[in-house]
Amino acid sequence: MTAAKRANVTLKDVATAVGISQSAVSMALSDHPRISETTKEAVRAAAARLGYVPNSAGRALRAGRSTSIAVVVPNTGQHVFGHPYFMHLLVGVTAEANARDAALMVSTNPDETHGVAAYERVLRSQAASGAIIASASISDRNVNRMVEAALPVVLVGRFVHLPHAASVGIDEIAGAAAITRHLVEDHGLTRIAHISGPLDHQTAVDRYEGFRGALAASGRPCTHTLAVGDFSEESGRAAARQVLDSMTDLQAIFAANDEMAYGAMLEIRSRGLRIPEDIALAGYDDFGVSRLTTPGITTIHVPAEALGRKAADILFDLLDGTAPDPVHTVLPFDLVIRESCGPHSG
Amino acid sequence: MTAAKRANVTLKDVATAVGISQSAVSMALSDHPRISETTKEAVRAAAARLGYVPNSAGRALRAGRSTSIAVVVPNTGQHVFGHPYFMHLLVGVTAEANARDAALMVSTNPDETHGVAAYERVLRSQAASGAIIASASISDRNVNRMVEAALPVVLVGRFVHLPHAASVGIDEIAGAAAITRHLVEDHGLTRIAHISGPLDHQTAVDRYEGFRGALAASGRPCTHTLAVGDFSEESGRAAARQVLDSMTDLQAIFAANDEMAYGAMLEIRSRGLRIPEDIALAGYDDFGVSRLTTPGITTIHVPAEALGRKAADILFDLLDGTAPDPVHTVLPFDLVIRESCGPHSG
DNA sequence: TTGAAAGCGTTACCAA
DNA sequence: TTGGTAACGCTTTCAA
Numbered sequence: 241m242t243a244a245k246r247a248n249v250t251l252k253d254v255a256t257a258v259g260i261s262q263s264a265v266s267m268a269l270s271d272h273p274r275i276s277e278t279t280k281e282a283v284r285a286a287a288a289r290l291g292y293v294p295n296s297a298g299r300a301l302r303a304g305r306s307t308s309i310a311v312v313v314p315n316t317g318q319h320v321f322g323h324p325y326f327m328h329l330l331v332g333v334t335a336e337a338n339a340r341d342a343a344l345m346v347s348t349n350p351d352e353t354h355g356v357a358a359y360e361r362v363l364r365s366q367a368a369s370g371a372i373i374a375s376a377s378i379s380d381r382n383v384n385r386m387v388e389a390a391l392p393v394v395l396v397g398r399f400v401h402l403p404h405a406a407s408v409g410i411d412e413i414a415g416a417a418a419i420t421r422h423l424v425e426d427h428g429l430t431r432i433a434h435i436s437g438p439l440d441h442q443t444a445v446d447r448y449e450g451f452r453g454a455l456a457a458s459g460r461p462c463t464h465t466l467a468v469g470d471f472s473e474e475s476g477r478a479a480a481r482q483v484l485d486s487m488t489d490l491q492a493i494f495a496a497n498d499e500m501a502y503g504a505m506l507e508i509r510s511r512g513l514r515i516p517e518d519i520a521l522a523g524y525d526d527f528g529v530s531r532l533t534t535p536g537i538t539t540i541h542v543p544a545e546a547l548g549r550k551a552a553d554i555l556f557d558l559l560d561g562t563a564p565d566p567v568h569t570v571l572p573f574d575l576v577i578r579e580s581c582g583p584h585s586g
Numbered sequence: 587m588t589a590a591k592r593a594n595v596t597l598k599d600v601a602t603a604v605g606i607s608q609s610a611v612s613m614a615l616s617d618h619p620r621i622s623e624t625t626k627e628a629v630r631a632a633a634a635r636l637g638y639v640p641n642s643a644g645r646a647l648r649a650g651r652s653t654s655i656a657v658v659v660p661n662t663g664q665h666v667f668g669h670p671y672f673m674h675l676l677v678g679v680t681a682e683a684n685a686r687d688a689a690l691m692v693s694t695n696p697d698e699t700h701g702v703a704a705y706e707r708v709l710r711s712q713a714a715s716g717a718i719i720a721s722a723s724i725s726d727r728n729v730n731r732m733v734e735a736a737l738p739v740v741l742v743g744r745f746v747h748l749p750h751a752a753s754v755g756i757d758e759i760a761g762a763a764a765i766t767r768h769l770v771e772d773h774g775l776t777r778i779a780h781i782s783g784p785l786d787h788q789t790a791v792d793r794y795e796g797f798r799g800a801l802a803a804s805g806r807p808c809t810h811t812l813a814v815g816d817f818s819e820e821s822g823r824a825a826a827r828q829v830l831d832s833m834t835d836l837q838a839i840f841a842a843n844d845e846m847a848y849g850a851m852l853e854i855r856s857r858g859l860r861i862p863e864d865i866a867l868a869g870y871d872d873f874g875v876s877r878l879t880t881p882g883i884t885t886i887h888v889p890a891e892a893l894g895r896k897a898a899d900i901l902f903d904l905l906d907g908t909a910p911d912p913v914h915t916v917l918p919f920d921l922v923i924r925e926s927c928g929p930h931s932g
Numbered sequence: 933t934t935g936a937a938a939g940c941g942t943t944a945c946c947a948a
Numbered sequence: 949t950t951g952g953t954a955a956c957g958c959t960t961t962c963a964a
Contacts, residue, residue, distance in 0.1 A: 248712070250957060261935045266959060276933060293710035297646035298957030301940050306643060308691070308713065327673050334694050338704065343713050345654070346690050348680050358684070364639035366594070367654070367689050509880065534855065534880070596941060607951045612943055620949060644941030647956050935964075941956105948951080 249292045257286045269294075296343075300366065308343040309333075309555055310368035312359040314375040323471070323499075324527035325544050329374055329396065332548025340556055347371075357382040363391050370559050372396060372551045376441045394555045396547055398442050398568075406558060408551045408569040412443055415540040415573045416450025416494075417457075419522050422538065422575060423492050424455065427582050429520055430462045433483035435495040435504060437471045444471075447496045447524060463487075469500045476500025480507035484519075492520035492581070498530045501537050501580075516582040526576050536578030543571055595638045603632045615640075642689075646712065654689040655679075655901055656714035658705040660721040669817070669845075670873035671890050675720055675742065678894025686902055693717075703728040709737050716905050718742060718897045722787045740901045742893055744788050744914075752904060754897045754915040758789055761886040761919045762796025762840075763803075765868050768884065768921060769838050770801065773928050775866055776808045779829035781841040781850060783817045790817075793842045793870060809833075815846045822846025826853035830865075837866060838927070844869035844876045847883050847926075862928040872922055882924030889917055 255262045260279065268275045268283035275283075286292075300306040311333055313326050330346070337344045345368050347359035360382060362368050370392035375383055378401075386393050387405045395407040423429045434451045437444030448466065455462045467482045469475035476495055480503060484490060493508075495501035501523030508519050515521050515535055523530055526541040550569055601608045606625065614621045614629035621629075632638075646652040657679055659672050676692070683690045691714050693705035706728060708714050716738035721729055724747075732739050733751045741753040769775045780797045783790030794812070801808045813828045815821035822841055826849060830836060839854075841847035847869030854865050861867050861881055869876055872887035896915055 248710075248957095251959095252957080262957090263936075263959075263961095264934060267934090270959085274933065279933085291710070293707055295647070295957050296711040296713040297643045297652060298940090299959085300643035301641070301647050301942090301956090302958045302960090304940070324670070324673070327670075330692070334692065338694070343708060344692050346676070346680065346692050348684070361639055362689060364594075364637075365642040367642040594941095597943095598941080608941090609943075609945095609952075610950060612941095613950090616943090622949065625950085641941050644956095645943085647940090647958090648942040648944090650956070933964105936962085938959100938961085940958090943955090945954085946952090948949105 248295070249290045250295065251292070254283065254287050254290060254292050257290060258282050304366075305369040305559075306366055307341070308345050308368045309337060309552065309559075310345040310347050310359065310362050310371040312347045312371050312373045312375060314348070314377060314380065325525065325542070326374060328527060328544030329548040329551075332545035332550075333372060333552045334548075335545075336549045336552035336556070342556075357385075360386055360391075363393075370394075370555045372548070372555055376443055378440050378442055378445075392555065392558045394551045394558065396551050398446065400442065406554050406567060406569075408547050408554065408571065410542060410547070410571050410573045412446035413450035413453065415524065415542075415575075416447040416496075417454035418450075418573075418575050419524065419538070419540055420451045420454035420494060421458065422577070423494065423520060423522060423581060424458045424460060424462060427492075427520060429491040429581075430460055431464075431487065431489055431491040432462065433465045433467065433480075433487055433490055433493045435467050435469050435476055435479040435483070435493060435500050437469060437496045437500075439468060441471075444496055451494060469496070469503075471497050471499060473499045473503040473506075476503025477507045478503070480504035484508070484511065490519060492522065494522045494524075496524055498523035498525045498527065498537060498539055501530070501539070502533065505533060505537070505580075515580050520581040522581055526574075530576075530578070533580075535580045537580045538578045539576050541574040541576045543573065546571055594641070595636045596641065597638070599636055600629065600633050600638050603636060604628050650712075651715040651905075652689075652712055653687070654691050654714045655683060655898065655905075656691040656693050656705065656708050656717040658693045658717050658719045658721060660694070660723060660726065671871065671888070672720060674873060674890030675894040675897075678891035678896075679718060679898045680894075681891075682895045682898035682902070686898075688902070703731075706732055706737075709739075716740075716901045718894070718901055722789055724786050724788055724791075738901065738904045740897045740904065742897050744792065746788065752900050752913060752915075754893050754900065754917065756888060756893070756917050756919045758792035759796035759799065761870065761888075761921075762793040762842075763800035764796075764919075764921050765870065765884070765886055766797045766800035766840060767804065768923070769840065769866060769868060769927060770804045770806060770808065773838075773866060775837040775927075776806055777810075777833065777835055777837040778808065779811045779813065779833055779836055779839045781813050781815050781822055781825040781829070781839060781846050783815060783842045783846075785814060787817075790842055797840060815842070815849075817843050817845060819845045819849040819852075822849025823853045824849070826850035830854070830857065838868070839865060840868045840870075842870055844871045844873065844883060844885055847876070847885070848879065851879060851883070851926075861926055866927040868927055872920075876922075876924070879926075881926045883926045884924045885922050887920040887922045889919065892917055 251262045251265050255265045268280045372394050374396045397409050436448045465487050467479035469479045493504050523537045523539040526539045530537040530539050597608045597611050601611045614626045718740050720742045743755050782794045811833045813825035815825045839850050869883045869885040872885045876883040876885050
């Protein structure tokens with residue numbers, strides 16, 4: 241009786257209350273046809289009265305798998321976990337997990353004990369029966385290991401070196417190309433800087449590639465430059481400083497995410513330049529705050545919640561053994577045109 | 587062999603590999619003094635070689651409690667779960683849980699099956715051995731039930747009707763008073779509107795109370811008015827519209843959180859009024875984006891991450907039975923002065 | 933229609 | 949110093 245009284249009601253308690261056996265109670269509660277309706281009635285009443293809740297450890301042990309799934313987000317750093325992307329993802333995963341009566345674990349610590357990442361232990365210990373991995377770093381070897389060990393995982397994002405793993409994502413290259421075309425074709429801007437994310441993140445690589453590809457495909461003489469950030473607002477500001485200093489007559493900045501675009505906005509403003517009159521600005525992600533700035537930032541809307549939902553969906557299928565061959569699911573994105581690139585013109 | 591091969595290494599496997607008994611392996615791995623060093627060595631080697639990871643269901647069943655804790659956030663609505671507050675809270679809880687090698691479950695669905703909220707089931711099923719509850723609604727009966735059932739929970743926020751439950755929070759009344767004094771005393775503003783959150787949230791009530799109290803205590807003739815929002819940016823804008831229309835010569839708006847302050851900012855701007863020259867603006871929370879606006883919004887910094895960390899800390903103590911009597915832990919806040927109330931003068 | 937018993941993986945107690 | 953065994957709560961097979 242230290243902290244909380246542990247008066248856990250078990251099957252046996254219900255059984256003695258009703259005056260039947262434990263196994264009969266178990267079957268009654270799972271609506272097994274071999275139990276009479278009257279008995280079931282009595283069992284259900286007693287269970288409710290006593291407040292019986294099945295013990296998940298017992299159930300998991302018996303079943304050989306738990307009813308939880310895990311979401312793995314990289315690092316312990318606020319940078320990444322604090323990013324709104326993960327919250328949106330979590331909302332989606334939660335919704336799907338709730339719909340399936342599964343519990344959700346969140347794991348962030350890649351800290352290796354005995355060479356096994358914390359989240360791999362979560363799976364191997366069967367605390368969770370499968371995982372959704374939102375780690376974006378190409379160089380994260382833990383992801384490889386889990387995939388190679390054939391653990392039930394679904395990756396969020398694109399992992400070019402893991403073609404056989406199930407994954408969900410959007411076509412980042414197409415997204416970046418779409419927004420670049422918007423700058424070039426709709427607004428006639430040809431001197432553009434890109435602020436990329438860290439290039440060991442596939443997302444950053446893809447967005448940069450989409451940017452360059454669209455410029456090349458535009459058929460116009462475009463000049464571009466690159467500054468590398470780390471997806472944080474501060475790094476966006478620093479990168480903007482760099483490109484504003486280095487490229488004369490810069491007409492537009494396309495940041496690989498909205499937070500870096502905010503940073504760029506601060507830097508542009510601090511130089512007394514106007515958006516979009518002097519410099520056009522575009523972002524990527526659209527997690528809620530882009531519309532709050534003045535002007536609103538034109539961006540690509542990433543359906544993070546839908547991604548989470550779909551990832552969970554695939555994971556559950558995987559666990560049920562009903563999954564199709566490992567697939568790469570690609571969800572659609574939207575180009576959201578606000579005011580930061582100039583008046584809309586097509 | 588449907589989805590993933592399940593070749594789970596158990597204690598028995600290690601035991602047969604080493605040629606000793608299961609229980610000896612168990613003790614060896616937990617470094618029990620009664621096992622010889624040579625045996626321990628052999629056991630550890632075999633365990634590592636075979637990739638043994640203890641099964642958490644078996645362990646939890648045996649121990650009568652799991653090693654997970656749960657974080658409960660209200661509702662399934664994006665409104666709340668998507669709020670940056672919870673991200674910060676989660677970061678803190680995660681850090682502390684990681685430090686204790688505990689897994690973290692996240693539960694959001696209050697959807698009641700058999701009259702028991704989903705997150706109560708998580709506790710009762712012992713999937714998690716304790717919970718941190720970040721539900722803010724005064725009228726959430728589930729919180730009462732869990733506290734009354736003496737389940738090991740720590741509340742985040744103030745629950746006046748649950749004086750015996752452990753809780754962490756900040757002094758919201760003092761926070762609102764501090765920012766109100768800043769408006770009145772540092773800037774000499776006396777015609778102030780408050781945009782509150784929903785008044786079935788203790789946080790909203792407390793911040794409103796702090797506001798009124800500070801005005802009353804100021805000894806100056808102040809005029810104030812109230813509009814009620816729901817902590818969302820949209821509602822902040824609507825509330826600002828209302829107070830700007832109703833109160834002539836309004837000098838300042840104090841919104842009960844930053845998001846509503848953003849909304850107010852949009853409304854103020856759309857009327858061609860300047861901040862802070864025509865209207866001063868203050869917010870509350872300081873979850874990262876207040877500094878991005880122009881001007882930056884003066885606000886109260888709520889140490890959400892520290893709250894999460896502390897809540898987890900208390901919960902673990904509670905579970906260990908080493909907790910002091912249920913306490914209300916109050917963490918300090920900071921008044922963060924930016925530009926939205928005018929040039930700093932005191 | 934129901935009861936008894938076995939076994940999932942772990943740990944702790946009691947023998948040896 | 950160690951091995952056997954029982955028990956945690958649950959489901960399921962086998963026996964009645």
